[in-house]
Amino acid sequence: MDExxxxxxxxxxxxxxEILSGRTKxxxxxxxxxxxxxxxxxLCEARIVPDVEAEIVDAVNALRARYDYVFTTGGIGxxxxxxxxDSVAKAFGVELYEDQRxxxxxxxxxxxxxxxxxxxxxxxxxRGATLVENPISKIPGFRLGNVIVxxxxxxxxxxxxxxxxxxxxxxxxxxxATIEAGAPEGAYASGLGEIARNRRDLSIGSYPAxxxxxxxxxxxxxxxxxxxxxxxxxxxxxLLQEIRQRESSGRGSAG
Amino acid sequence: MDExxxxxxxxxxxxxxEILSGRTKxxxxxxxxxxxxxxxxxLCEARIVPDVEAEIVDAVNALRARYDYVFTTGGIGxxxxxxxxDSVAKAFGVELYEDQRxxxxxxxxxxxxxxxxxxxxxxxxxRGATLVENPISKIPGFRLGNVIVxxxxxxxxxxxxxxxxxxxxxxxxxxxATIEAGAPEGAYASGLGEIARNRRDLSIGSYPAxxxxxxxxxxxxxxxxxxxxxxxxxxxxxLLQEIRQRESSGRGSAG
Numbered sequence: 001m002d003e004x005x006x007x008x009x010x011x012x013x014x015x016x017x018e019i020l021s022g023r024t025k026x027x028x029x030x031x032x033x034x035x036x037x038x039x040x041x042x043l044c045e046a047r048i049v050p051d052v053e054a055e056i057v058d059a060v061n062a063l064r065a066r067y068d069y070v071f072t073t074g075g076i077g078x079x080x081x082x083x084x085x086d087s088v089a090k091a092f093g094v095e096l097y098e099d100q101r102x103x104x105x106x107x108x109x110x111x112x113x114x115x116x117x118x119x120x121x122x123x124x125x126x127r128g129a130t131l132v133e134n135p136i137s138k139i140p141g142f143r144l145g146n147v148i149v150x151x152x153x154x155x156x157x158x159x160x161x162x163x164x165x166x167x168x169x170x171x172x173x174x175x176x177a178t179i180e181a182g183a184p185e186g187a188y189a190s191g192l193g194e195i196a197r198n199r200r201d202l203s204i205g206s207y208p209a210x211x212x213x214x215x216x217x218x219x220x221x222x223x224x225x226x227x228x229x230x231x232x233x234x235x236x237x238x239l240l241q242e243i244r245q246r247e248s249s250g251r252g253s254a255g
Numbered sequence: 256m257d258e259x260x261x262x263x264x265x266x267x268x269x270x271x272x273e274i275l276s277g278r279t280k281x282x283x284x285x286x287x288x289x290x291x292x293x294x295x296x297x298l299c300e301a302r303i304v305p306d307v308e309a310e311i312v313d314a315v316n317a318l319r320a321r322y323d324y325v326f327t328t329g330g331i332g333x334x335x336x337x338x339x340x341d342s343v344a345k346a347f348g349v350e351l352y353e354d355q356r357x358x359x360x361x362x363x364x365x366x367x368x369x370x371x372x373x374x375x376x377x378x379x380x381x382r383g384a385t386l387v388e389n390p391i392s393k394i395p396g397f398r399l400g401n402v403i404v405x406x407x408x409x410x411x412x413x414x415x416x417x418x419x420x421x422x423x424x425x426x427x428x429x430x431x432a433t434i435e436a437g438a439p440e441g442a443y444a445s446g447l448g449e450i451a452r453n454r455r456d457l458s459i460g461s462y463p464a465x466x467x468x469x470x471x472x473x474x475x476x477x478x479x480x481x482x483x484x485x486x487x488x489x490x491x492x493x494l495l496q497e498i499r500q501r502e503s504s505g506r507g508s509a510g
Binding site: 015018019020021022024025029030033034035036037042043044045046047048049050051052055077078079080081082083084110116117118119121122127136137153155156162174185186187188189190192197203205206207208209210217220222252 | 271272273274275276277278279280281284285288289290291292297298299300301303304305310320332334335336337368370372373376377386391392395409410411414436441442443444445447448451452458459460461462463465466470475477479
């Protein structure tokens with residue numbers, strides 16, 4: 001196992017009343033989870049908070065102190081409920097300034113008389129931030145310290161992730177093995193737990209899904225060392241084979 | 256507005272490595288958001304944490320101190336990574352006991368020799384908890400204080416919500432009005448912000464969606480007083496009509 005490179009950690013902070021009211025179903029956490037996984041960055045926590053400055057400030061400060069990166073989504077438009085830039089600036093104790101590159105970009109898309117106060121709001125960026133390109137609707141996100149501020153609209157957020165990804169420190173990519181258990185969790189839980197206790201370098205999870213009136217369980221092994229993952233897979237498959245034979249010989253039961 | 260009944264608040268805590276790794280896409284937060292909205296309970300925060308006891312304990316304690324209810328999903332099965340009951344008991348500083356009603360339920364579904372140590376784990380409940388019925392796979396969740404512990408499998412969690420809902424204190428249901436803006440956010444942001452500042456009893460949000468290369472914006476008004484919501488709707492519609500007329504008279508622009 002490559003012990004030299006440390007793991008890189010991250011959190012997602014989704015900002016928006018509309019997610020908490022149920023009006024909009026979040027799709028950004030799952031996308032960012034997949035994206036960071038592919039980069040070898042461990043997503044360690046996600047939070048959803050309302051459009052309330054104190055809540056955003058507290059969450060940004062809690063998460064940025066704890067993880068290598070914090071990715072926020074939502075609240076960067078021109079309306080009164082878009083307060084992410086203000087809140088992130090406040091969390092860092094810095095001022096907002098009007099970025100003339102963003103103003104110039106806005107003026108490419110509208111006449112000067114249409115650049116009203118609300119639209120200028122989108123050009124406000126905390127001092128010290130770098131811009132995150134937005135190829136879709138052109139208004140950029142920004143990165144301040146380890147906090148990356150992105151749009152809430154999924155297609156725009158996704159394009160921003162592509163822009164910011166090359167600038168991120170990445171970790172060693174996780175190796176993953178998935179096993180269809182073919183047996184009830186209760187039958188293999190003890191044996192699987194023992195294997196997990198003996199392989200502390202791995203994350204071994206058992207995931208039940210429920211369909212057609214019965215469970216379909218998968219066991220997922222994750223780890224940074226491919227050989228260790230493979231060895232655990234062989235061990236777990238042997239355990240499951242033994243259990244399935246026992247179950248099919250008539251001693252088994254559901255659950 | 257019915258000022259006598261206070262608002263009732265809640266948080267969701269999703270427990271599971273599989274959500275943070277991207278393997279499973281969470282569907283429980285959105286379901287619970289809709290469900291609580293219908294009950295008049297305000298979902299104020301959601302968190303996703305890994306299968307790590309200290310993380311779960313910290314999140315349970317932070318959220319239960321702050322909100323009227325905390326709904327957790329995930330981590331109540333028989334395998335080694337199912338540590339929600341242990342963690343919630345630890346957060347409250349109480350012991351776990353083996354609930355004989357759950358044991359009896361398990362024995363209805365399996366022979367005594369199949370009731371192994373792992374399956375008995377699912378009968379462990381913190382002292383002082385009440386059980387939350389699970390009509391699907393029969394292993395109940397539980398409620399301890401203001402924390403309601405449910406399964407992670409969506410169909411089972413949903414059935415548990417039906418079981419627990421009649422026991423919850425509910426608030427005054429929100430009234431909601433949705434307006435198709437038909438104009439760019441930047442054009443109505445100033446006027447909308449002024450209306451929002453004058454109507455502090457309401458939550459007024461502007462939600463852009465992006466499809467077919469352009470924005471489709473909705474304005475959502477939420478509040479506990481139906482008359483106030485209706486009055487704001489009329490005011491905002493008048494604002495939008497004025498803006499659309501101005502935009503179509505040739506002075507408007509995109510963005």
